[in-house]
Amino acid sequence: MGYGREIYAAAENELRERRRLAEEDADRRRAVFYRSCPRAQQIERTLAGTSVGAARAVLSGKDTAETLKAMKEKNLGLQTELTLLMKEHGIDGTAPHYRCSACRDTGYVDGKMCSCLKDLLRTESYRRLNALTPLSLSTFESFSLQYYSDEPREERPSDRSIMRNTLRYCINYARQFGPDSPNVILTGNTGLGKTHLSLAIANVVIKKGYGVVYSSVGSLITKLENEHFGRDTGTEALDSLQSCDLLILDDLGTEFRNSFSTSAIYGVINSRLLLKKPTIISTNLSTKEMTDYYSERFASRIIGSYDRIAFVGRDIRQQKRSEAAAGKAPKP
């Protein structure tokens, strides 16, 4: 799954911490056991010593088979005695109790990523996204079509019927999300639900186990500037923007524009196109403005390779504010 590098690092840290806790706990239990049962410590020391003894026997070459057989028998005897002693002292072993017995909290089983590490990555990516924007508020369930007018317009369907299609598109996009999902540009005026629906998509896609990175274009530029001009070492931001399963770039056109920002945005969008990784962009800009602000090349790249989804209606931030002022309950 494509997560940012810092998400892998956080998950690895968590695993390291789990191992440490399990091992410390085992040390503690062992110490208590040995204190009350010195014979057990003696046995464990002998057992630990026998592997060295076995290696010596093999190296010396003398009666190897005989020596090894005798050692094995002695070991079995000691092990039985140890098990009995543990039972007597009410101890269920002195080995670490790892949180995940499959991978012993290493995150990998036979070179493959363990499900516990996958869970950790997903949780971490969710936590980070949530720290930026409360995901729990922006869901498909909390998206109401009542805010969009039902009045039919000349030559075009009502706002509500356009938005019903938009909502349907986004729900299907989230449900069917996969590496081959299309790129989408959500366009329309301020306060019409673009950020709301892109976060609702993120919610569902993260729960499916994909790595999602959400960033406003403004903060993307800041991160890339810091890397580019050496204020941050490494290229973590760029890596995660390029490699995540789904990138959500919010508010294209509101960033402070200069030649660096324009080429940085173009670079990210273009490399994701080349890697065939889906991106969702939201913007207030019309196609004409996009051409004016960036370049013909930039605009045509986006028009040619993105599904364009329209948001129409009256600013819902304002509608909610007037509702609140009038003491009305929010729309169902």
Ligand SMILES: Nc1ncnc2c1ncn2[C@@H]1O[C@H](COP(=O)(O)OP(=O)(O)OP(=O)(O)O)[C@@H](O)[C@H]1O
């Ligand atoms: N259909 C809706 N039902 C309920 N709440 C909505 C709906 N659409 C938007 N909202 C809420 O209205 C506010 C503004 O919506 P949002 O931020 O998604 O707008 P936007 O299109 O991204 O605007 P901008 O272009 O300014 O970024 C948010 O608090 C959002 O949760």
Ligand SMILES: [Mg+2]
């Ligand atoms: Mg927005």
Ligand SMILES: [Zn+2]
């Ligand atoms: Zn595991």
